[in-house]
Amino acid sequence: MLLKLARLSLWNRRSTALLTLVSLSLSVALLIGIDHLRHQARDSFQQTLSGTDLIVGPRGGQTNLLLTTVFQMGNPTNSLSPDSYRMLAEHPMVDWAVPIALGDTLKGFPVFATHWSYFEHYRYGQRQPLSFAEGRPFAASSDREVVLGAAVAKELGYELGDDIVIAHGSAGVSFTHHDDHPMTVVGLLEPTGTPVDRRVHMTLKAMEALHNDEGHDSHDSHSPDEHAHDHNDHSEHSHAGEAQAEAVPGNINAVLLGLKSRPAVFGLQRDINQYREEPMTALIPGVALTELWQLLGVAENLLYLISFLVLLATLAGMMTMLLASMGERRRELAILRTVGASGLTLFWLIELEVLLLTIFSLATGLLLLTASLAIAQPWLATEFGLFIAINPISAQTAYLLAGILGLAALMGLVPAISAYRRALAEGLNPRL
Amino acid sequence: MHTDNTNTASSPAIELSDLQFSWSSGGGPLLDIPRLTLARGERVFLYGPSGSGKTSLLNLLAGVSLPQKGQVQLLGQNLSSLSDRQRDRFRARHIGVVFQQFNLIPYLSVQDNIELAAHFARLEQKRPELHRRTRELLAALGLSAELAGRPASQLSMGQQQRVAVARALITRPEILLADEPSSALDTDTRNAFMQLLLAQAEASDCTLVFVSHDRSLAKHFDRQLHMRELTPSPVAGEVA
Numbered sequence: 001m002l003l004k005l006a007r008l009s010l011w012n013r014r015s016t017a018l019l020t021l022v023s024l025s026l027s028v029a030l031l032i033g034i035d036h037l038r039h040q041a042r043d044s045f046q047q048t049l050s051g052t053d054l055i056v057g058p059r060g061g062q063t064n065l066l067l068t069t070v071f072q073m074g075n076p077t078n079s080l081s082p083d084s085y086r087m088l089a090e091h092p093m094v095d096w097a098v099p100i101a102l103g104d105t106l107k108g109f110p111v112f113a114t115h116w117s118y119f120e121h122y123r124y125g126q127r128q129p130l131s132f133a134e135g136r137p138f139a140a141s142s143d144r145e146v147v148l149g150a151a152v153a154k155e156l157g158y159e160l161g162d163d164i165v166i167a168h169g170s171a172g173v174s175f176t177h178h179d180d181h182p183m184t185v186v187g188l189l190e191p192t193g194t195p196v197d198r199r200v201h202m203t204l205k206a207m208e209a210l211h212n213d214e215g216h217d218s219h220d221s222h223s224p225d226e227h228a229h230d231h232n233d234h235s236e237h238s239h240a241g242e243a244q245a246e247a248v249p250g251n252i253n254a255v256l257l258g259l260k261s262r263p264a265v266f267g268l269q270r271d272i273n274q275y276r277e278e279p280m281t282a283l284i285p286g287v288a289l290t291e292l293w294q295l296l297g298v299a300e301n302l303l304y305l306i307s308f309l310v311l312l313a314t315l316a317g318m319m320t321m322l323l324a325s326m327g328e329r330r331r332e333l334a335i336l337r338t339v340g341a342s343g344l345t346l347f348w349l350i351e352l353e354v355l356l357l358t359i360f361s362l363a364t365g366l367l368l369l370t371a372s373l374a375i376a377q378p379w380l381a382t383e384f385g386l387f388i389a390i391n392p393i394s395a396q397t398a399y400l401l402a403g404i405l406g407l408a409a410l411m412g413l414v415p416a417i418s419a420y421r422r423a424l425a426e427g428l429n430p431r432l
Numbered sequence: 433m434h435t436d437n438t439n440t441a442s443s444p445a446i447e448l449s450d451l452q453f454s455w456s457s458g459g460g461p462l463l464d465i466p467r468l469t470l471a472r473g474e475r476v477f478l479y480g481p482s483g484s485g486k487t488s489l490l491n492l493l494a495g496v497s498l499p500q501k502g503q504v505q506l507l508g509q510n511l512s513s514l515s516d517r518q519r520d521r522f523r524a525r526h527i528g529v530v531f532q533q534f535n536l537i538p539y540l541s542v543q544d545n546i547e548l549a550a551h552f553a554r555l556e557q558k559r560p561e562l563h564r565r566t567r568e569l570l571a572a573l574g575l576s577a578e579l580a581g582r583p584a585s586q587l588s589m590g591q592q593q594r595v596a597v598a599r600a601l602i603t604r605p606e607i608l609l610a611d612e613p614s615s616a617l618d619t620d621t622r623n624a625f626m627q628l629l630l631a632q633a634e635a636s637d638c639t640l641v642f643v644s645h646d647r648s649l650a651k652h653f654d655r656q657l658h659m660r661e662l663t664p665s666p667v668a669g670e671v672a
Contacts, residue, residue: 336552339552340523345552
């Protein structure tokens with residue numbers, strides 16, 4: 001009966017109750033959403049790269065190197081010479097070395113030019129290797145074969161055997177298309193939930209070829225023969241180099257290193273940072289990821305705090321709404337007193353209204369959040385490389401929801417106690 | 433429940449003794465009643481102009497406020513000896529109240545308004561019986577059954593007052609307090625209402641305390657009381 005009374009009373013004041021419901025839902029969605037995002041971001045972050053002991057790039061900031069090589073954010077500004085790569089690859093402590101060249105895009109997806117051994121050595125999450133959904137890695141010597149990450153293939157709708165055209169520069173729309181150098185999709189990777197999904201993989205040679213073509217295209221006067229000749233040249237080079245540490249066809253942007261013995265990582269990092277022939281920066285991915293996360297963590301905690309304050313403000317709004325309604329509800333409460341409701345009953349009636357309103361807001365807030373995550377997910381993935389699970393509910397969220405409910409009940413004490421005291425102070429028929 | 437055990441049939445319905453009551457502790461007493469006894473089934477017309485302490489007396493009789501001095505005994509139960517909660521329960525079980533207006537919660541249906549009283553009197557366990565009695569009361573008060581589902585706010589004033597009587601009587605109270613229940617009604621409706629109220633009070637064997645400033649209604653009652661008899665003499669205190 002009390003529940004029915006609370007429900008109908010709220011319904012009777014539905015315009016103000018609805019306003020409260022909407023604002024409370026929004027702040028619940030905001031709080032849970034930010035909590036969800038930060039957990040997702042942290043998980044996603046830690047799962048980005050594993051198994052690589054060092055990332056080496058040209059001299060520069062560690063954060064910048066990490067962002068360009070791991071997340072393909074920003075443009076690489078400098079490059080490493082083939083000589084330095086050879087030095088690293090042939091270093092006695094190094095087990096494997098995977099060169100990377102970046103800077104091109106395919107319809108907004110970053111081109112990741114690398115060596116075939118990338119598919120062998122690259123690890124993410126709990127040292128999981130990359131696996132193929134379809135097809136195979138590109139051939140080591142090919143300059144026309146492409147392997148697509150899961151998100152690229154899905155969003156651009158490419159399948160095995162499709163021809164694609166690469167643009168230069170990182171903008172989604174580029175005016176210098178490499179029209180004369182179409183490439184073929186030979187492999188599709190399984191989704192990883194890391195930036196790998198957004199990479200368009202090809203050989204370093206393929207990228208060089210693209211850039212050579214571009215240079216020629218600008219003069220508008222080259223026969224297909226000449227292109228063919230170029231390609232042959234490259235193939236020969238690569239076959240020659242394959243015997244030793246494979247030579248890279250041109251400048252690269254970074255090298256992923258795996259060491260024979262992990263404890264050697266600090267020594268090697270120091271050696272590389274002090275290398276005389278060419279200024280280089282070496283970073284330990286685990287350490288750099290943690291540092292970057294801590295950097296982001298401040299903003300993230302601040303965001304969380306703000307969303308919590310928004311919730312508090314909204315709950316205070318609800319409290320005010322209920323307190324204000326006490327005036328117009330004096331008669332209603334007096335009638336309840338007349339038929340025998342105790343002051344305590346009125347107290348519980350108001351608390352029940354608060355809880356009803358809050359539970360509804362939690363439900364609609366979660367619904368709102370799930371819906372907006374479902375809508376925003378593809379966009380977050382393409383624009384920011386953030387891979388967010390759509391379902392925001394976890395054990396952690398349950399605690400958060402219970403906390404919000406508790407807080408609402410606490411704030412509800414103010415109007416509830418006011419109803420209780422008013423009930424006892426006023427007679428049966430308050431003069432209005 | 434010990435509130436039920438006390439009302440032996442022999443005790444009077446209402447017994448006030450040495451009662452003094454004032455709103456503010458500093459001012460003189462608003463009510464000063466050395467002794468007042470109403471027998472069971474008695475129908476009393478309480479006359480007094482506004483401001484003469486009628487509402488305060490009703491609050492005392494309903495157990496919403498307690499006197500500073502003296503006793504209010506209803507059905508042999510001294511209200512001062514009950515806790516707040518017990519007094520609320522006592523009111524729910526034994527007292528029906530009808531006001532001049534605003535008796536009903538506007539957004540509840542007529543049926544819900546009536547059953548609300550039964551809920552607080554803990555009578556709802558016998559739901560079918562409750563429904564039957566609600567319909568009976570509505571019929572006896574000249575209200576059609578289809579009104580039961582309508583929100584109280586859609587009724588006319590006359591209908592609302594009759595529903596208020598049904599609401600007051602659903603718990604079969606021993607005492608019915610009516611505070612100017614007919615003064616918001618026009619003359620024709622008022623006469624019909626008075627007849628129904630008195631008939632139902634009699635049928636339910638209630639002690640009826642009817643408060644009004646309209647002396648023409650006094651003829652319907654066994655006994656008449658003037659508020660003047662219940663308030664301190666003008667010399668002792670200042671009375672409006």
